[in-house]
Amino acid sequence: MSEYDLISKIKDINEFVESFKKLLSIENNIEIRSSYQAGSTSIVCDCKNNKWILIYYPNDPIFLLIHELGHLYLTQITKCIYFAKQPPSNTDEEIFSYVNSIVDEIVNYKLSRYEEIYPYFVNYIEYVFYRTGNGINIKNLQFPLSFYIEYYLELNFNLNTSELKTLKPRIQRFLDDYEHQLVRDRILDKKDLPPIKNMLENFSDYLENETSTTFIYCIIKILKGLKKWSSGFINKNIKSIFHLK
Numbered sequence: 001m002s003e004y005d006l007i008s009k010i011k012d013i014n015e016f017v018e019s020f021k022k023l024l025s026i027e028n029n030i031e032i033r034s035s036y037q038a039g040s041t042s043i044v045c046d047c048k049n050n051k052w053i054l055i056y057y058p059n060d061p062i063f064l065l066i067h068e069l070g071h072l073y074l075t076q077i078t079k080c081i082y083f084a085k086q087p088p089s090n091t092d093e094e095i096f097s098y099v100n101s102i103v104d105e106i107v108n109y110k111l112s113r114y115e116e117i118y119p120y121f122v123n124y125i126e127y128v129f130y131r132t133g134n135g136i137n138i139k140n141l142q143f144p145l146s147f148y149i150e151y152y153l154e155l156n157f158n159l160n161t162s163e164l165k166t167l168k169p170r171i172q173r174f175l176d177d178y179e180h181q182l183v184r185d186r187i188l189d190k191k192d193l194p195p196i197k198n199m200l201e202n203f204s205d206y207l208e209n210e211t212s213t214t215f216i217y218c219i220i221k222i223l224k225g226l227k228k229w230s231s232g233f234i235n236k237n238i239k240s241i242f243h244l245k
Ligand SMILES: [Zn+2]
Pocket: 067, 068, 071, 104, 107
């Protein structure tokens, strides 16, 4: 598969974004800015001007553009803007990395249910495998376990049965290699992996929901299940990220 197949160019980005805004019933004002510098596609609130700025890197897979719209979609269905906004500056960076990974997978689950979006999602997964070849070098990641959780949820819950079947060997190899590195680099003890994977299997129980409290509860459960932080520290950060009383 060539890189050209994976990154299909969009002829008219405004038209493209409009069509997906319509599909997802997103009513926010969105200003699109394309950038060819290093970075990745993202969305930021320009709340003073009542709009969102979607920064698009044309070398990114198109799905990432839809993914950013997906954050707005999630804010719309839950009436909770904090699924799209950056956290307050006093938030623990590591915890936020995990929260963001889980929110991203709730977003991708919701998006991949749309048959108009699903092919872009599959294309993105193929792109991930293509780019990472025989696996990711986790030494380049700031919080490798948070990305493991992201990939685990992404590859186990968002594909439909037919892709799950065809991609199974690659998924298995990818996750096995990732787990091997987590243990090798002493990020996890080998015995900690099965309980973490067991806990992640419960992710699907929350996905059909549309309320912010259910999603936040799901995030807290995963964070606590990792046994990395005290409950108090988790609660404090969750309250700050989601502006809870
Ligand atoms: Zn995201």
